[in-house]
Amino acid sequence: MLKKLIVILGPTAVGKSELAIKLAKKFNGEIVSADSRQIYKGMDIGTGKIAPDTPNSLTHAFTHQEVPHYCIDVVSPVKIFTVIQYTKLALAAIRKIFKKRKIPILCGGTGFYIKAIIDGLTIPKVEPDWKLRAKLEPKPAEELFNKLKKLDPNRAKTIENQNKRRLVRALEIIIKTKKPIPLVSKKPFPYPFLILGIKLSEQETEKRIEKRVKKMVNLGLEKEVANLVATHGWVPAFQTIGYQEWKEYFTPLNSKHLTGFSGKIDKDKVKDLIALHTRQLVKRQMAWFKHDKRIKWIKKQPEAAKLVRNFLKPC
């Protein structure tokens, strides 16, 4: 039995999911999502999530158009989800699909997650220590940077001295292990994989973004956000495009919850912001993918099918 992995990546709003489903049906595959936002339960409209035929929280999988999907709807938005957790879930799903003698299709736009799977990043096993982070966070970046320079000079060289998020993580590792961060090492995915990237022209992307935003709002994004924030408050997971933009729109009841409309910005402004941020995201995603020479860029689905057929051919 041949074990091969198909990867479909590309920026937001280019139609990755559709392609993945088509290929899954055609080549007997199952889909593993690689999307850092669709991980969260309840964040449906704003993340462009597909609708499940039948949810199944036990296996962390659901089916859509009868194709099983994994790594969607796995945690509550109050939780912070990390690459490591993702890697565990995704690899488990891939193993399971192999066992069923099917083809796993890794599909999403989160480059970091995809990289973690196919290049097998070996990330230092130091769990986030939120207490420690809360202690370090308020300090000025200079102080954190100088501290890191003393404790782990090599790591300090690789982090921009204003990037507190990374400085804090680096400090967390050195403080808890007392050892410098090991050099970058990888354990690549052990079976052959084909990476397909979907890329559209700028105008095409622009059109799709506008359509996407309009559709989301029509589907009731405002209500989704209002409900989520009413039950969870403005948790970090809502620092997501499609969600964060509503913060100004609503009047906060207290620091966490909202009650009504602020009148500061209107719905059109919110839509504009979502579209703008989506455009920026697309650029960032493309910047991430750009340098990976293994990606086979395609525009139309037939091209993909052809490439996949070739790839799956036993040699």
Add this chain to the structure above:
RNA sequence: GCCGCGGUAGCUCAGAAGUAGAGCACUUCUCUGAAAAAGAAGGGGUGGCCGGAGCGUUACCGGCCCGCGGCA
């Protein structure tokens, strides 16, 4: 028509008599337990137009044009 306020970067606006800044946008880049996150670097302005005073002005004075508010 009169009175007032304003016209400075793509947008919103600071500022000072000695040839200009900020935020956002834009371009490029980084990425090893928050990644739709968190950061870095960079480009860009005949300062509404015309004239005058002044060593010199986008900044002062006058006229004109345009926008906003008020009064008739």
